[in-house]
Amino acid sequence: MDFTAAGPAAGPAPDRTRPVPFFGQAASFEDAWPDIRARVTEVIDDGKYSHGQQVGRWEAALAEWTGARHCVAVNSGTDALVLLLRACGLAPGDEVVVPAFSFIATASSVVLAGGRPVFADIDPVTYTLDPNSAADAVTGRTTMLMPVHLFCQLADMDALTGVAERHGLTLVEDSAEAIGMRWNGVHAGLLGAGGVLSFFPTKTLGALGDAGAILTDDARIAEAASALRHHGRTGRTLAHFPGISRATELNGVNSKMDDLQAAVLLGKLPRLAAAVRRRAELAAAYTERLRDVPGLLRLPTVAAREADTNPVFYVYLVEAERRDALAAYLADHGVGTETYYPVPLHLQPCFAALGYKQGQFPHAEAACARTLALPFHPDLTTADIDTVCALVRHFFTGRAA
Template identity: 50%
Template sequence: MSVSFFSGSTSFKQQWPFISERLDQIIDDGKFTNGPTVQELERKLENFTGAKHCIAVGNATDALMIMLRAAGVGIGDEVIVPCYSFFASASSIAHVGATPVFCDIDPSTYTIDVEQIEHQITQRTKAIMPVHLFTQMADMTVIRQIAERHNLLVLEDSAEAISMFHEGKHAGRLGNAGVISFFPTKTLGAIGDAGLILTDDDTIADQARLLRIHGQNEGVPYIHQRVGYNSRMDDIQAAILIVRLEFLQQEIARRAYLAALYNRKLANISQVHTPLIKKRGDETANAVYYVYLLETEQRDDLVAYLTQHGIGTEVYYPFPLHTQPCFSHLGYQEGDMPHAEQAARRAVGLPMYPDMTDEQVDEVCEQIHLFFAKGDE
């Protein structure tokens, strides 16, 4: 039995009648970009997240850049960011003219090591950008305390964190602003690129709306207050997301069920480490399994074996950001971030999506068992 790393075809086909009805309306109205369906999505996501403002944009990378610029981050500033994340977490900082200052990660959660943050603060530090990665949020209580002590912005890369909460607040609302990604593989996915900025700050929201449409005020074309971006969300993607939002909680529950299956079936393999959901204070993070991440010293051999047997995987992230050639001028060396570098050598994502069947999880786990059994022979 082959098992792809990701497939959303079954759930999408089930949702298609609802989506089709909305697409027909968009075609009839002729409003295809940043139109009424996008505005409806923004209102629904404001209700869902509790955010005062949700600003839909073309993708989450644009969302990060627009968020940074809207918050006033620019040339000469430094932004503290974990070095184990998707490239856009750092490239967005560079794109606005600021400098990413890298931190190592907590090896159990893959989020920024809060004990390192204050050591990285300088007179040029403008913001901390925690990344909520894979299943749970960074330690926002400590991060906010540090930011308050040093008068810093907190701008959350919450791209993967739809429906993650801390102390009753949705991810992206614990600091000054945050973002969400709707890339097709995400927990709430479109069928193309789409992203969102969320904030309770009126000024950041106003600037974000300005920046997403070439720096012009909405409804006042051809007068450009700033040099902005062409980052409007398509109404087609908004229609799909409105429908899929209605199914989000049951899909998150399915992901949790699949993760529990994985945990149980892989528990007795000593060579692997399954995800740890970390308790902070009196609160246990509400895990949302965007990715089911496994760690093993034999990662590359395991990936090759699973590929040979028709099972898809994804290596997260084989090259930490501080080792990327484009950031070599910053002077980081291999060995500077040992926890991130270990994860880069050991971590692999297994198939995890609501369309997965119990039998597919069985197949993945059986092949992992067979791989390690061969190694023990």
């Protein structure tokens, strides 16, 4: 099916009073600014701008909020993945099963850690790693399984834990988007050996630049990751961890978190629960207005689980006919969107040498062709959502209501 050939339906477009950007945080940041300013001032007065007191306080606060025994703050979600894989013992040439539908860092982190990504298909409802496809991807060289929690919900962690246990694999989580999500009360990232969080500005809890963290309940993994982020140091000496893993005996890197980012995150953390509630309200408003629009193939669906889980909407993702034409139409009318993700990982040119072909993972490929993220952040107003939904309806029907 060609999703880009036809144009929008005839008829005048709905009136709009202002653009609706894909992301904005001016209002919510202004609310948090007094707390952030006080912490930033403390950083300046202290004169320690990296790996200092604010970072230590942030690690303690995040550990308490998530329930993690250990939190290791680093300079990005991508580095968090790389260092977690290394701290968990990934050795050169080891295979890690990952979904074919995810951000590039899911697979590139495996390569950067010295391993080889092995792709599997996704569940078409949750967009997360399909347990049966993951099991089929395991070979004698596979040592790890890394599901990704995407958009608003966790992967099927009961089934994936079963896959890992049957094949003797270490389970690590790309939980970069999943702050606040829990499985039977356990926070994302703590359902296996460890997981990560990203604090990229657009995330549910965002800094003012790149920042990330590793979560784990394993003291040895935390110790290794903590040293690896700081050139392999423990204190002022270079570290060696015999018996922990082969990977931790390699050189460390410079991946310390800046104290200014920690100060921002500490100032915003008390408002996180309210931001999560606001995102739920926005998602419900979108769904109410879009549920009967012809041309929208699917709205976000939270999977029914036997486990006690809670959705946390990071992105509001729809599947649409003529997805690219819809995105262009919205852009022409001042509405920002994002495509998650235009090319599946197994078909990215950088992974061509792995030998994957089009058609191998049909659910991932279909998602790449049809999904579109609409504007979604706590600063959105009801009027903004009305504008976006009226334009989407007009694109498909020629009518704004």
